[in-house]
Amino acid sequence: MQVTVVSSLDVFSRQKACAALAADSPGAIVVFHDLLEDGLVIRRTFQEGRRLEREESTLEHGCLSCTVRLDVVPTVKRLLKAGSRLILGLPPAVAGSTAVHALLRGLGGAFTIDSVVLACAPDAVEDQIWDHHTLFESGFTPVPEDDRTPGEFLMEELSFSDTVLLADPALVPVDPAARARGVQLINELAPHAAVTESAGDVPPGRHNLAEAAARTVPGSVRIPPNLPRPSPR
Numbered sequence: 001m002q003v004t005v006v007s008s009l010d011v012f013s014r015q016k017a018c019a020a021l022a023a024d025s026p027g028a029i030v031v032f033h034d035l036l037e038d039g040l041v042i043r044r045t046f047q048e049g050r051r052l053e054r055e056e057s058t059l060e061h062g063c064l065s066c067t068v069r070l071d072v073v074p075t076v077k078r079l080l081k082a083g084s085r086l087i088l089g090l091p092p093a094v095a096g097s098t099a100v101h102a103l104l105r106g107l108g109g110a111f112t113i114d115s116v117v118l119a120c121a122p123d124a125v126e127d128q129i130w131d132h133h134t135l136f137e138s139g140f141t142p143v144p145e146d147d148r149t150p151g152e153f154l155m156e157e158l159s160f161s162d163t164v165l166l167a168d169p170a171l172v173p174v175d176p177a178a179r180a181r182g183v184q185l186i187n188e189l190a191p192h193a194a195v196t197e198s199a200g201d202v203p204p205g206r207h208n209l210a211e212a213a214a215r216t217v218p219g220s221v222r223i224p225p226n227l228p229r230p231s232p233r
Contacts, residue, residue: 002114007096012169017119020199028085073106118161122182158190162206
């Protein structure tokens with residue numbers, strides 16, 4: 001099974017990105033996990049626009065990593081033989097690397113990570129990067145102990161993800177100037193990534209775990225293979 005992992009800061013960008021990816025891959029199974037207050041996890045599974053299941057469970061320790069380990073991984077394991085393509089919409093603020101490593105530890109080589117996609121609204125990216133509040137204080141996660149900032153989350157995702165899918169939520173009018181600046185920032189911060197507005201332009205088989213992990217090492221500077229290297233002086 002080919003698995004596409006979708007991370008995000010907000011459910012609206014995630015939903016739009018996953019819907020676009022599913023529309024471009026007929027027959028794909030789409031799974032959304034959401035962590036709410038008091039450790040409540042809601043899991044919804046769709047195929048061809050039809051909801052196949054909706055389940056709720058309560059975790060004793062309602063943290064994001066527990067959600068991945070105790071619900072995301074078992075769900076993917078159960079669905080491995082249900083189809084050839086799975087689109088996994090992670091709870092907001094769950095890092096793609098957290099899900100990928102947990103899946104590999106729990107399932108080994110029973111699947112292939114096809115792509116790790118960051119879904120975001122480009123007109124909000126610059127403000128989110130400079131937001132000094134924690135993810136909890138800014139309303140992106142129900143976990144008070146999560147002291148990461150939105151900028152820390154985004155910088156990690158821009159490093160680890162191989163694709164950035166620009167998914168503007170249909171909630172408020174988009175600021176064209178802020179959007180253009182956001183797209184520019186994304187391209188500058190993630191020169192290795194495919195940055196696109198269309199799910200049809202998401203290249204298959206882009207994920208390389210070794211390269212992705214190397215890009216997230218603090219202080220590392222990785223030059224993508226398709227960019228010219230500076231000449232020695």
